[in-house]
Amino acid sequence: MIRSLSRIFFAEWRKLRRPTLLLGTLGAVAFFSILVSSFLFLLIDSPQGNGDRGVQITREMLALPSGSTQAFSSIGNLLGIIALCVFAAQTAQEYSLGTLRNLLVREPGRIRLLAGKLASMKVFAIIMTLVGAVITIGISYLLAGGKDVSTALWFNSEGRLEIAKTLLNVFISIIGFGIIGMVLGILLRSPISSISIGVLWLLIIENLVGAIKASTLNWLPGYQLGTIATGGSPTVTYTHALALSSIYVGIAIVIATVLFTKRDVAN
Amino acid sequence: MPQLAIEVQDLSKKYGSALAVSHANFQVPAGTICGFVGPNGAGKTTTIRMLLGLISPTGGSGQILGEAITSPEKYLPLVGAMIEGPAFYPALSGAENLRVLATLGGFPLDRVDTLLKQVGLFERAESKFKTYSLGMKQRLGIAAALLPNPQLLILDEPTNGLDPEGIQEIRQLLRNLADNGTTVFVSSHLLSELELISEYLVMLRKGEVVFAGPMQELFDQQQPFIIVKTAIENDLTKILEIAEAAGHKAHVRDGVAHIEGPAEWAGTLNKLAFDSGILLTQLAPQLPNLEETFFEMTGEQK
Numbered sequence: 001m002i003r004s005l006s007r008i009f010f011a012e013w014r015k016l017r018r019p020t021l022l023l024g025t026l027g028a029v030a031f032f033s034i035l036v037s038s039f040l041f042l043l044i045d046s047p048q049g050n051g052d053r054g055v056q057i058t059r060e061m062l063a064l065p066s067g068s069t070q071a072f073s074s075i076g077n078l079l080g081i082i083a084l085c086v087f088a089a090q091t092a093q094e095y096s097l098g099t100l101r102n103l104l105v106r107e108p109g110r111i112r113l114l115a116g117k118l119a120s121m122k123v124f125a126i127i128m129t130l131v132g133a134v135i136t137i138g139i140s141y142l143l144a145g146g147k148d149v150s151t152a153l154w155f156n157s158e159g160r161l162e163i164a165k166t167l168l169n170v171f172i173s174i175i176g177f178g179i180i181g182m183v184l185g186i187l188l189r190s191p192i193s194s195i196s197i198g199v200l201w202l203l204i205i206e207n208l209v210g211a212i213k214a215s216t217l218n219w220l221p222g223y224q225l226g227t228i229a230t231g232g233s234p235t236v237t238y239t240h241a242l243a244l245s246s247i248y249v250g251i252a253i254v255i256a257t258v259l260f261t262k263r264d265v266a267n
Numbered sequence: 268m269p270q271l272a273i274e275v276q277d278l279s280k281k282y283g284s285a286l287a288v289s290h291a292n293f294q295v296p297a298g299t300i301c302g303f304v305g306p307n308g309a310g311k312t313t314t315i316r317m318l319l320g321l322i323s324p325t326g327g328s329g330q331i332l333g334e335a336i337t338s339p340e341k342y343l344p345l346v347g348a349m350i351e352g353p354a355f356y357p358a359l360s361g362a363e364n365l366r367v368l369a370t371l372g373g374f375p376l377d378r379v380d381t382l383l384k385q386v387g388l389f390e391r392a393e394s395k396f397k398t399y400s401l402g403m404k405q406r407l408g409i410a411a412a413l414l415p416n417p418q419l420l421i422l423d424e425p426t427n428g429l430d431p432e433g434i435q436e437i438r439q440l441l442r443n444l445a446d447n448g449t450t451v452f453v454s455s456h457l458l459s460e461l462e463l464i465s466e467y468l469v470m471l472r473k474g475e476v477v478f479a480g481p482m483q484e485l486f487d488q489q490q491p492f493i494i495v496k497t498a499i500e501n502d503l504t505k506i507l508e509i510a511e512a513a514g515h516k517a518h519v520r521d522g523v524a525h526i527e528g529p530a531e532w533a534g535t536l537n538k539l540a541f542d543s544g545i546l547l548t549q550l551a552p553q554l555p556n557l558e559e560t561f562f563e564m565t566g567e568q569k
Contacts, residue, residue: 004373007372011367099354101351102354102411103371104320105350106414108340265321265322266321
C-alpha cells in the first residue's frame with residue numbers, strides 16, 4: 001500500500017515538476033507576493049488604504065508580532081486560486097488527454113491513484129506556500145525600515161509563532177482551494193471548464209452574492225477558505241470558517257471519490 | 268502461465284438501451300497472436316476496455332491470465348496495452364512520458380532507454396511529445412505497452428499512422444514477442460497485415476462475435492473464388508449468368524465479378540466466356556483471404 005502510494009506520488013511529481021508548470025506557478029506566486037507586500041508598505045500613508053478593499057493597516061498594526069505575515073495572509077486567496085487552477089488542470093487533463101486510461105492500466109487501484117495524486121499536489125502547494133511566505137516576509141522586512149515600521153517584535157518567539165501559525169493557515173486554505181479544483185476537474189473532465197467555473201465562482205459570484213447580502217459570507221465556501229488564511233475576519237470567526245470548510249471539502253472529497261472510482265473510463 | 272491468456276463468457280456492455288457488446292464468447296490461447304477485427308462501432312474498443320478494467324461489464328464474465336476481469340490489479344502488472352491510440356502528456360518528452368508510467372508501475376527506469384531503442388525513438392527521446400509525428404506517437408505508445416515486459420500485450424490499431432517500413436517493423440516486433448511467449452491481442456483495420464501475423468482471430472459485428480478461433484479454421488469455412496474482369500463492364504452480368512447456370516454463387520463488387528469455385532473451374536469459365544463472345548481482361552483464381560472473408564462475414568462494403 002505505502003509502496004504503491006509512493007510510486008503514484010513520484011509519477012505525479014514528474015508531471016508537476018516540469019519547468020513550465022513549476023516555475024510558471026512560482027512566478028505567479030512571486031508576482032502576487034511582491035505586489036501585495038509592496039502595496040501594504042508603500043501605500044501606508046494613503047487615505048485610500050493599503051490593505052484588501054481599502055482597509056487601513058497602520059504602522060502600529062504592522063509593528064505587532066503578526067506584522068511580518070500581514071502581507072502573506074492577505075495573498076492567501078490569490079494563492080488559493082492559483083492552487084485551484086493547478087489542481088483542476090492536473091486532474092482534468094488526464095481525461096482530456098486520454099492519459100487516465102494509461103494510469104489506470106498501470107495502477108488499477110483508483111482510490112490509491114487519487115490519494116497519491118493529491119499527496120503530490122499537496123507537496124506542490126507546500127512549495128507555493130513557502131515561496132509566498134519567504135517573498136512576502138522578505139519584501140516586508142526590506143520595506144519596513146524605509147516606512148518607519150518597527151520590526152523588533154517580528155522575529156522574537158511570539159513573532160516566530162505568528163509566522164508558523166500563518167504558514168499553517170495559508171497552507172490549509174490553499175489545500176482547500178486545491179481540493180475544490182480537483183473535484184471540479186473530476187466532475188467536468190476539462191481543464192478549461194473546471195478552471196473557468198472555479199475562478200468565476202470565487203472571484204465574481206461569491207463577491208456579488210456577498211455584496212448583495214452580507215450574511216451569505218458566513219456560508220460561501222471561498223470566503224471560508226480565505227478567512228482561514230487570514231486567521232479570521234470581522235464577519236466570520238476562524239473556527240466557524242475552519243469547521244464549515246472541513247464540511248465542504250469533506251463532501252467534495254466523497255463526491256470526487258465516488259465519481260472517480262465508479263465512473264467508466266470511456267474516453 | 269495458464270493455457271488461455273484471455274477467456275470471456277457472455278461478456279456484455281450496455282450503454283442505456285444500446286448494446287455495445289452482446290454476449291461475447293471467445294478464448295485466446297497463450298503465446299499466440301490473435302487478431303481482433305470488426306467494422307467501426309462493432310464493439311472492439313469497448314471489449315478491450317472491459318478486459319483492462321476501465322469499464323465494468325453489464326453482464327457475463329472473463330478471465331485474463333487466469334484472473335477474473337473484476338480484479339484487474341491481479342493481472343494488469345503482467346499486461347501491456349495501447350488503447351485507442353497513444354495518449355501522453357504533450358509538454359513532456361517521450362522519455363519522460365515513459366518514466367511517468369515506469370515510476371507508476373514500479374518498473375526499472377533503465378527499461379525506458381531500452382524500449383525507446385527497440386521502437387526506434389531513442390534519437391528523439393528528449394523531444395517533447397507534442398513535436399512527434401503520428402508514427403512516432405504510435406511507436407511511443409507501443410513502447411509504453413511493452414514497459415511491464417508483458418505476458419499479454421493488447422494493442423488497438425498499433426500501425427495507425429506508420430509508414431510501410433514502420434508497419435513491417437511492428438509486424439516483426441510482434442512476431443518476436445509471440446515467439447518469446449508473449450500473447451498478442453491486436454485489433455487493426457489492416458486485414459492483410461493481421462492475416463500475415465495472426466494465428467487466431469476474433470471477429471465482431473454489431474457487438475456480437477461472428478467468429479472466434481484459429482485463422483485456418485475461418486478459411487476452411489470459406490470457398491475459394493475466381494475474380495473476373497471483362498473488357499466491357501456490361502458483360503459482367505452475362506458472366507454471373509454463366510456462373511450461376513453452372514451452380515456457382517457469384518456477385519459483382521467494384522466492377523469485378525467474384526465467383527465461388529475452385530481454381531480448376533477458371534479454365535472452363537474462360538472457354539464459356541469465349542464461346543459467348545465475352546473478352547476477359549482478368550481471370551484470377553483466389554484462395555480465401557481475411558479481407559474477402561471479413562467483408563463476407565460482416566456484410567461490410569469494401
